[in-house]
Amino acid sequence: MRQCDVGTARPRMKRRDRASRRCQRARPLQELPCISLQGSMWSQSRSIKRKSRGCLGESLATESTPTELIQQWSPRHKHQRVACKGKENEGGQFVLARRSRRKREAISGLSWDHLPDELLLRILFYLPLQDLLRMSLICKRWHRLVFDESLWHSVDLEGLTHTAPALEQLLAAGVRRLRCPRAFIEELQFAGPSPARVVQMDLSSCTISTSALESVMSRCTLLECLGLEGMQLSDHIVHSLAKNPNLVQLNLSGCSGFSADSIGEMLKSLSRIEQLNISWCDFSNDHVKEVVGNLHSSVTHLNLSGYRQNLTLEDVKVLVARCPNIETLDLSDSAMLMADSFPIIAQLKKLLHLSLSRCYQIHPAALADFSETFPALRLLDVFGLVHETHLRSLKKGVPRISINSRPFSTVARPTPAPCDRLVYNERAMWGARCRLRFKS
Structure with missing residues (x-):
């Protein structure tokens, strides 16, 4: 080879080596070692033979690094909810929409704080x-x-x-x-x-x-x-x-x-x-x-x-x-x-109810004329005055008057005691x- 050709070939080889090194530095993401993987994954990624040239599609096709593990360690993406209700999705058109918080609260129901005092x-x-x-x-x-x-x-x-x-x-x-x-x-x-x-x-x-x-x-x-x-x-x-x-x-x-x-x-x-x-x-x-x-x-x-x-x-x-x-x-x-x-x-x-119980100075015989003496009287209490043997005859003598039917007084009492007619x-x-x- 001529001396001039040798002189021109050396710069060409230097430029080719620099391009090869730049290509190696610009390798795809899948060919680079993942810092999150440890142990055998790191050693395995170093021993894999890489190609320094070619496009990104060719590198992905020939890459032997397990992409499933990389995807597993990658952060998950947040998915937006699809608004399935509303006018945005009418006519089969798929549209993502976000409903305001105030609108959602208004639709969910009426709060107790919104009710008037009267209700x-x-x-x-x-x-x-x-x-x-x-x-x-x-x-x-x-x-x-x-x-x-x-x-x-x-x-x-x-x-x-x-x-x-x-x-x-x-x-x-x-x-x-x-x-x-x-x-x-x-x-x-x-x-x-x-x-x-x-x-x-x-x-x-x-x-x-x-x-x-x-x-x-x-x-x-x-x-x-x-x-x-x-x-x-x-x-x-x-x-x-x-x-x-x-x-x-x-x-x-x-x-x-x-x-x-x-x-x-x-x-x-x-x-x-x-x-x-x-x-x-x-x-x-x-x-x-x-x-x-x-x-x-x-x-x-x-x-x-x-x-x-x-x-x-x-x-x-x-x-x-x-x-x-x-x-x-x-x-x-x-x-x-x-x-x-x-x-x-x-x-x-207007006397309807008279109580003379335990008024011991009153003789029982004086009670026999009560129908004539008290024409409006309906109730008479004489507990302790008339013996049980004479009480039946007294009731027959004054059939219009109920005798000894109210053992307890009900006058002005808030809760009167029980009796037969109340x-x-x-x-x-x-x-x-x-x-x-x-x-x-």
Whole structure:
């Protein structure tokens, strides 16, 4: 070879070697070793014979590297969901669409937060007491709706152990009918001097201090029916009762702790009273005279039993003169009454029910003429006066009058005792049950 040819061939060989090295560096991805594969995979990739030339398609065709393992170690692709509903896919055209979050929430349904207060109150009206209290803990709005006065119209707390906190909340919520007899009521702490809206309330036989009862009664001015049977009262409580001019039924049976003057002043202000049960109280003769001397003519049902030596014939005369519209009169356990009181009592032309049980000064023979003496009378109770052997003949002599059919008085009692002619409901209060009732 000529010297010139040798000189020109060497640069050509150098250029060819540089091109070969560039081709090796530009090998396809499949020919490069994967850094994620370890061990035998790395050694295997080094021992494989590679071709330094050729296009990418030829390298893929002749490559012996396992592409399945590379795909296994590669990150997975996220697939978009295909919107199968909507106008985008009409006519067979395949379109990917993404629905906004606000639109999805609107289509999914209406939230409770979107309902008006009136509709929520209507729903809460059908819930029992325990569930209603649980829902008050959800949020501030639900707490406000739960204690709306429309839901707490009538509540029965009989069986509740500690009644003071519940009583405070109920009076603040505007309860109208409240029943909690035989309850234990601790000291009350009201938030403010706001008046109560309660209309009917039964606190009979409750264990409560006089000061706590004074704080309750001082807030009540709209009472129509009240039961305080068997409780310790005070003159302050009796004066608070006088501030309820709409009081129609009052049960103070077995109460004590108030003076004769206070009970007289109270009865003067209760001009609409119809049923009064003031039997078996800690009364003296002055108490009885204040009662019969201050009753209004609106009284139709009166229980004045239990005053053995304190109720006299003169008191009966005053009573009949002041209350001519009496329909039910209970003078049981009055040891001073005798048969000479019958013509006076007979002046009550509307009298339907008379109780003279254990009035031992009345001779049983004087009862034989009751049909003529009391033409309107339908019920007569003479327990302890007539022996069983003479009771049958007495019933035959006065067939128009039912004798000894009412062993318990029902005058002004919120839940009267069961009898043959009355439908008895142990949880009723003045003929109706409370909607919200505590279940122990």
